[in-house]
Amino acid sequence: MDNVNSVSRRLVLGGIASTASLAALAACSPDGGNGSGNNGGGESGGGAGAAPNYVPFAGVDPDLPGTEDGVSPAFFNYPQPPIEREGFPLPTTDDVTGLLQGVPAPTTPDQNPAYEVFRRQAGNRMNATTITSADYLSRYQVVLASDDIPDFVQMSTVPQFPKLLESTFTDLTDVLGGDGVEKYPGLANIPTPTWDIPKINGRLWGIAQPRPPAGRVLSARGDLLAEKGIDKNPDINSGDDFKALLAELTDRGNNRFALGSDPAAWLLPGLLEMMEAPNEWSLDGDKFVSLNEAPQMVEALNEGAQIVKDGYLHPNSFSDPAQNQVWWNGGVTALYFQAFTGWGVFARGNPSWDLGYVRLPKWGGGGKAPIWKGAAGYAAFIAIKKQSSDARLEELLRLADFVASPFGTQQFLDVNYGAEGSHYEMVGGNPEFLPEKSADVVAGWGYMGGNSQAVLFAPGQDELVRAQHEYLTEVIPEGTENPALPYYSETATSKGSSWNQRLTDMKREVLRGSKTVSDWEKMVADWKSDVGDTIAEEYAEAAAAD
Amino acid sequence: MATRPLWMEKPHPIAQALKVALLAVTVVVMLYPFIHVIAVSFSDSTKYTPGDLLLLPKGFTTEAYKLVLNGAVVPRALLVSIGVTVVGTLVNMVFTVTMAYGLTQTKRVPGSRFVLLIVLFSMLFSAGIIPNYLLVKGLGMIDTYWSLIIPGTISAFNLVVIRNFFMNIPEELLDAARIDGAGELQILGRVVLPLSKAVIAVIALFYGVAHWNAFFGAMLYLNDTKMWPVQLVLRQYVLQAEPLPGAQLEPSQVAITPHTVQMAVLVLATVPILVVYPFLQRYFTKGVLTGAIKG
Numbered sequence: 047m048d049n050v051n052s053v054s055r056r057l058v059l060g061g062i063a064s065t066a067s068l069a070a071l072a073a074c075s076p077d078g079g080n081g082s083g084n085n086g087g088g089e090s091g092g093g094a095g096a097a098p099n100y101v102p103f104a105g106v107d108p109d110l111p112g113t114e115d116g117v118s119p120a121f122f123n124y125p126q127p128p129i130e131r132e133g134f135p136l137p138t139t140d141d142v143t144g145l146l147q148g149v150p151a152p153t154t155p156d157q158n159p160a161y162e163v164f165r166r167q168a169g170n171r172m173n174a175t176t177i178t179s180a181d182y183l184s185r186y187q188v189v190l191a192s193d194d195i196p197d198f199v200q201m202s203t204v205p206q207f208p209k210l211l212e213s214t215f216t217d218l219t220d221v222l223g224g225d226g227v228e229k230y231p232g233l234a235n236i237p238t239p240t241w242d243i244p245k246i247n248g249r250l251w252g253i254a255q256p257r258p259p260a261g262r263v264l265s266a267r268g269d270l271l272a273e274k275g276i277d278k279n280p281d282i283n284s285g286d287d288f289k290a291l292l293a294e295l296t297d298r299g300n301n302r303f304a305l306g307s308d309p310a311a312w313l314l315p316g317l318l319e320m321m322e323a324p325n326e327w328s329l330d331g332d333k334f335v336s337l338n339e340a341p342q343m344v345e346a347l348n349e350g351a352q353i354v355k356d357g358y359l360h361p362n363s364f365s366d367p368a369q370n371q372v373w374w375n376g377g378v379t380a381l382y383f384q385a386f387t388g389w390g391v392f393a394r395g396n397p398s399w400d401l402g403y404v405r406l407p408k409w410g411g412g413g414k415a416p417i418w419k420g421a422a423g424y425a426a427f428i429a430i431k432k433q434s435s436d437a438r439l440e441e442l443l444r445l446a447d448f449v450a451s452p453f454g455t456q457q458f459l460d461v462n463y464g465a466e467g468s469h470y471e472m473v474g475g476n477p478e479f480l481p482e483k484s485a486d487v488v489a490g491w492g493y494m495g496g497n498s499q500a501v502l503f504a505p506g507q508d509e510l511v512r513a514q515h516e517y518l519t520e521v522i523p524e525g526t527e528n529p530a531l532p533y534y535s536e537t538a539t540s541k542g543s544s545w546n547q548r549l550t551d552m553k554r555e556v557l558r559g560s561k562t563v564s565d566w567e568k569m570v571a572d573w574k575s576d577v578g579d580t581i582a583e584e585y586a587e588a589a590a591a592d
Numbered sequence: 593m594a595t596r597p598l599w600m601e602k603p604h605p606i607a608q609a610l611k612v613a614l615l616a617v618t619v620v621v622m623l624y625p626f627i628h629v630i631a632v633s634f635s636d637s638t639k640y641t642p643g644d645l646l647l648l649p650k651g652f653t654t655e656a657y658k659l660v661l662n663g664a665v666v667p668r669a670l671l672v673s674i675g676v677t678v679v680g681t682l683v684n685m686v687f688t689v690t691m692a693y694g695l696t697q698t699k700r701v702p703g704s705r706f707v708l709l710i711v712l713f714s715m716l717f718s719a720g721i722i723p724n725y726l727l728v729k730g731l732g733m734i735d736t737y738w739s740l741i742i743p744g745t746i747s748a749f750n751l752v753v754i755r756n757f758f759m760n761i762p763e764e765l766l767d768a769a770r771i772d773g774a775g776e777l778q779i780l781g782r783v784v785l786p787l788s789k790a791v792i793a794v795i796a797l798f799y800g801v802a803h804w805n806a807f808f809g810a811m812l813y814l815n816d817t818k819m820w821p822v823q824l825v826l827r828q829y830v831l832q833a834e835p836l837p838g839a840q841l842e843p844s845q846v847a848i849t850p851h852t853v854q855m856a857v858l859v860l861a862t863v864p865i866l867v868v869y870p871f872l873q874r875y876f877t878k879g880v881l882t883g884a885i886k887g
Contacts, residue, residue, distance in 0.1 A: 143815075149828050150817045152665050175815045188725035188812055194734070416836055482659060 074420075093207040095219035095249060097241045098227035101234040105129045106454035110515045116239055116259045116422050120502035120515040125454040126475045131231075134457055136169040136448060139441045143196035144174030145189055146490030147182050147426060153486050164488045167460050168448050174198070176490040180428075180491030190214075197399050197433075197442060200426050200493055201244075201252060205540040211251045216439060219250040230443055232450030232457075236495055239422035242532050244429070248592060253446050254427035255493045256500040258518055259419045260386035261525065264316060268400030270302075270380040271295070279513075285320060285349065285409035292358035295380045303379050305362035306366035309350060310553040312383035313359070315418065317346040319526075320409040325418040327530040327585065334582040336532060338549065338570045347566060349409075350557045364558055365421070385420075386518075387499050393510050401510070403517065419525035428494040450495030455505065462498045463487065476505035515575025532587035537580045545573050629862075633657070633855035640852060656856035666857055672737075674864065676821055677803040680741040684799040685792070687745050692754040693780050702785040708755075715748040721812065728813055739813035740806065740821070747802075750795045757791040758784060793875035798870070804865045822861045829854050 100114065106129070108119030146224035155161040165171050174196075177185045186202055189195060195214060204210065211217075220226070227234045236256045244252035268278030274294055282288055295304040305313060324344035328335050337343060353359070360373055373379045381404065384392075393401040406415045428446075433439040451457035463470040463477045464487040470477045492498060502514045535542070552569050570578075596602070628646055635864075636651030660666045694709075695704050724743060733739040761784060771781045785792065807824040814820060 150657075150820075150825075152663075154664055154818050155669070156818070157664055173815075175817070177811060181811055181827070184721065185809070185811060188722055191722040192726060192729055194729065 062268045095383060096224040097238055097245075098222045098236070098250070099225050100236070100238045101228055101231070103231065103235045103452035103454065105452070108501075110512070112237075113519075113522075114238065116237060116290060116419075117515070117518040118258045118500055118502050119453075120511045121453065122508050123474075123505060123513060124472075124476045124503070128456040128459055129454055131451060131455050131457050134448070135167045136444055138169040139445075140438075141171045141173055142198065142442060142445060144172070144198035144200075144428075144490065145185065145196045146174050146176050146198070146200045146428070146491030146493060148176035148493075149178055149485070150176050150489055151486045157288055158486065159468040160487045163465045164491075167457060168445055169496065170445060171517075172445065172488075172491065174490050195431050197431050198428050198494065199431065200490075201429050202426055203534075203539050207536075207539060208247050208534065211246055211429065214431060215251055216432050217249050217251065218244075218253075218430070219248075221439065221443070222250060230447035230450075232447040232452060232497070233443070233495055234355060235452045235497065236450065237422060237500070243421055243423050243425060243428040245532065246534055252427040252429035253450070253495045254421075254423040254425070255422045255496050257387055258500070258522065259422040259525070260518055260521060261418045261420045262312070262315065263386050263389055263517070264404040264406060265382045265384055265389055265392065266402040266403045266404050267374070267377070267380050267382075269398060270377060271402065272400070277317050278400055280402075280404055282404065283407045283413075284411040285317075285407075287407060288320065288404075288409075289353065289356075289358075291404070292353060292381075293356070294347055295357045298357055301378055303360045303373070304358045305381050305383070306363055306367075306370045306373040306555075307383050308370075309354060309359060309363055309557045310550050311367070313353065313355075314350050314553060314557065316344055316406060317350055317409070319418055320406050320415045321346055322408060322526075324414060325526040325528040327528055327582075329529045332586055332590070334585040336574075336578055336582065338573065338578065344563050344567070345409075347553065347556045347563050351559055353499060354557050355559060364554060380530075385513075390502065390504055390510065390514060392503050394507065397507070403513075405517075405520075417521045417525045419522070419527055421531060424493055424499075426493065446494050449491050453497050453501040461488065461496065462492065474505070478505070484515040529589075530585045532592070533585045535581045535584040535588070537577050537584055541577045542581060545577055549573060629855050629858055632771075632852055633859050635852050637852040656852040657860075659853055660856045660860065665817075665825055666822065666860060668818060669820055669825045670860060670864070672819060673804060673821040673823065673861075676737055676740050677800050677865075679737075680744075681796055681800045683741055683745060684747070684750075685796055688747070688751050688795065689756060689785070689792070689800075690780070691746060692751050692758055693776075693784060695751075696758045697776075711748045711751055715752075725812055734813055735815055737819065740809050743809065744802070744874050747799070749799055754788070754791055754795055757788055761787055790875045793872050797872055801865060801870065813871040822857070826854075826857045826861050829857055843863070846879070 054211070098499050106121075106125045109116075109122045112119035128138050134423035151158055151160065153160075175185070182200070183202060186199075189199070190204075190210070199215070201211075222230075222233065233253065236253075238411060239259060240254050240256040241250065243254035244250055251389065265288075266278055266280065271278055271280065275292065276291070278293055282291055292304040307313065318337070321342040323346065324335070324337050328337075328340070360370075360379060362369060369380070371383070374382045382392075389401070391401070392399070406417075407413070408415045430439070430442055430446075433442065448457060449461055451461055459466070459470070459477055464483065466472065468480075469483045470479050470488060472478075502511050502518075504510050549569065552561060552566055556563060556566050612773055625660050631646040631649045632640060633655075633656055634649035634654065635646065635651055636649075636653045637656070639651040640646070695699050695708050698704050728734060728739050728743060731742070733742060765783055765787075766779055776781065807821065807827050810819070810821050810824045811827075
C-alpha cells in the first residue's frame with residue numbers, strides 16, 4: 047500500500063501522541079497568531095552565536111538618516127531610476143512552499159501579474175498558503191502535527207518551542223551570523239535589533255520583518271481636533287492635561303468620544319507609560335520584577351477606572367472593541383491608540399484627516415513620558431525547514447534575500463507594489479497604486495525580512511515623513527526597554543497565557559468598576575505564587591546564560 | 593378567503609393592532625440586516641462610511657459586484673461551493689439514509705444496536721482537529737474536494753432523526769412489500785422513501801446548508817486557494833480588518849477591502865442558499881403536520 051495514503055495503527059497512535067504533545071497549542075501565546083516576542087536565552091545548549099552584521103544598503107541616500115537603534119531612514123521620493131540588483135532574476139530553482147499569515151490576493155496567483163513579476167524575479171513559483179492572522183493558529187497546529195512541513199513557516203510561540211525548532215527547522219546562526227549574512231545584501235540590510243526576534247537560546251532560527259521599535263502611538267484626527275480649536279499635535283504636560291483633553295473631545299449627546307479601544311489593552315498601557323512604569327518587566331539587580339507588582343499599576347487602574355466612569359470612552363469599548371477602527375473612520379472617536387506602523391497607512395489613506403499625534407506627558411508633569419519600546423519587527427518570524435543540503439539552503443536564503451530587497455531597488459517595487467501598469471504606476475517618479483490594486487499584490491512573503499515597514503516613505507507628504515522621523519528620533523533613544531523581551535520562558539509560554547487572560551479580564555473588570563483594586567492585588571499574589579515567580583526565575587537564568 | 597368559525601369571537605381592535613405592531617417589529621428586525629447589507633453592497637465606497645445605517649444605497653453603483661465578479665476568485669469560489677454542496681449533500685443523503693434504514697432493522701441486522709451506540713458516542717466525543725487532519729492526510733485527501741465531503745459523510749444527529757422517522761413507518765407495510773417479493777433496497781426506494789419525503793427534504797437542507805456555510809475544513813485541508821469555497825474567501829475578506837484581541841491592526845489590514853466589496857461577497861454567498869428555501873417550504877409544512885392529527 048502506498049505509505050502516503052495508508053491509515054495505519056501507527057498513524058492513529060501518532061495522531062493521538064501529537065494531539066497530546068500539542069494540546070497546549072490551542073491555548074498558545076497570548077497574542078495568538080502574532081508570535082510572542084519571547085526570544086533568545088533559555089534552557090537548552092548550543093551556545094550563543096554572533097548576530098548577523100548590519101550593512102545598510104549603500105545604493106541610496108535617505109533624505110533623513112536612520113540610526114542603529116531603530117530610527118527608520120526617511121525618503122521624500124523614490125530613487126530614480128530604481129536600482130537593479132545584481133544577479134536578478136535569480137536562477138530557476140525547485141519550487142518552495144510556505145505557510146504564512148496574510149490575506150490571499152483577490153486575483154488568483156496564476157492570473158495575477160503581480161505574482162508573475164514576483165515569480166520571474168525569484169526564479170521560483172514561491173507557493174504559499176496564506177491564512178489571516180486570526181485563523182492562522184489552527185492551520186499552524188495541524189501542519190506542525192503532520193510531517194508535511196513547508197520550506198518556510200511563519201512561527202508562533204508554542205510550549206516546548208526550542209525543541210520544536212531544534213527538531214524541525216534550520217539553525218541559521220552559523221550561516222548568517224557575523225559576516226555570513228553579507229552574502230545576502232537584502233538580509234544584511236536588516237537592523238541588528240530585529241535579529242533578536244528569531245533568536246532562541248542564543249541561536250538564530252529565522253528571519254523577521256524589520257520595523258522601528260516604537261511601540262504604540264496615540265494618533266489624533268486633526269480635522270476633528272480643529273473643530274474644537276485644538277492643534278493636531280496637542281502639547282499636554284501632565285495627567286490632568288490628558289484628562290482635560292479627553293473631556294474636551296467628548297460630547298456624549300452628539301455621539302462623540304475621545305477614545306474607543308479596549309481599555310485594558312490600550313488605555314491602561316498608555317497611563318502606565320505616563321506614570322513611567324516598567325515595560326512589562328524590570329530588573330532589580332539580577333532579579334526580574336513584573337509590571338503586575340509595580341505600584342504604578344494600582345494607580346493606573348484607579349485613574350483608568352475614573353476615566354471610564356467619566357464617559358470619555360465609547361460605551362461599547364468593553365463589549366465591542368473590534369469596532370474601534372469603524373468609530374475612528376466614522377469620526378465618532380478623535381484619538382486612536384495604534385502601533386507606529388499604522389500611522390503612515392492611515393495618514394496616506396486619509397489626507398483630509400490631517401493626522402496628528404498626542405505625545406504623552408509624564409503623569410505628574412515635568413516633560414514627556416518615555417514610550418515602551420517594542421520588538422524591532424514583526425514578532426512572528428519565518429523559519430526554514432531543515433533542508434537536504436547546504437546548496438538547497440543557500441537557494442532558499444537567496445529567495446529570502448530577494449523578498450528583503452532594500453528600498454530604492456527595482457526588486458523592492460516588484461515585491462511590494464506588484465506589476466507596473468497593472469498594479470502601480472510611477473507618478474512623478476514615485477510608485478502609486480492603481481485603484482483597488484493595493485490588496486492584489488503578493489501576500490504573506492513580506493514578513494520574511496521585507497523592507498517596506500523599515501523605511502518612512504509617503505510621496506507628496508513630506509510633512510508627514512518629517513513628523514514621523516522627528517517622532518522616532520525623539521522617542522526611541524529614551525524609550526523604556528522590556529528586559530525580558532530577548533528571553534524565552536517555558537512557563538510563560540505554557541501556563542502564562544491562561545494566566546494572562548485572567549489578569550487581563552481582571553484589569554477590565556477593575557476599569558469597568560465592577561471589581562476593586564484589592565481584587566487585582568489578590569489575583570497578582572496568586573499569579574506570583576503559581577507562575578509569576580517561576581517565570582521571573584527562568585528569565586533570570588536565561589539572562590545569566592546569555 | 594378563510595372565514596372565522598362561528599364560535600370564535602371577533603378579536604379586539606387593540607389586540608389586533610398590538611399583534612400587527614409586534615409582527616411588524618419582528619419583520620423589521622429580521623429584514624433590516626439583509627436590507628442594510630444589500631444597500632451597502634450597491635453603495636459607492638467613497639461615499640459610504642462604515643457604521644452608517646442604510647436602507648437605500650449611498651450613491652448607487654454596481655462597482656463592487658463588477659470588481660468581485662471580474663476578479664476570478666469569487667466566481668470560481670461560488671462554483672466550488674455549489675459543486676461541493678450538491679455532491680456533498682448527495683453523498684450525505686445516500687449514506688445517511690441507507691445506514692438509518694439498516695439501523696431500523698434491529699432484528700435483521702446483527703449488531704445494529706451496537707453500531708447505533710457507536711454513532712451516539714461520536715455525538716458526545718469528537719476527535720479534534722489534529723487527529724482529523726492526520727486521518728484526512730493519511731487517506732490522501734489533502735488538496736482534494738473529497739476532504740470537504742468525506743469527513744462529514746454521516747452526521748450522527750441527522751442519522752438519528754431519519755432513523756426515528758423510519759421507525760414510525762408501520763412494520764406491516766414493509767412486511768407486505770416483502771411478501772410481494774421486494775428486496776430491502778426496493779422496500780427502501782419504493783415504500784420507505786416515498787413516505788419520508790418531509791424528513792428527507794429537511795435533512796438534505798441541513799446537510800446542504802452545512803456544506804454551503806463550511807469554511808474550516810477548507811482552511812485546514814486545501815493549500816491551493818483556487819479550490820477555496822466562497823465562505824472561506826468571504827471570511828478572509830471580512831477578517832482582514834479584525835485585529836486579534838489586544839493586538840494592533842497590521843499595515844496590510846488597514847488597507848482593507850472596501851466594506852462595499854465585503855458586502856457584495858456576502859450577498860453573493862447568501863443568495864444561492866436562500867433560493868433553495870422556497871422550493872423546500874412545502875415539505876417543511878408537511879413535516880410539521882406529519883402525525884399531528886393521528887388518532
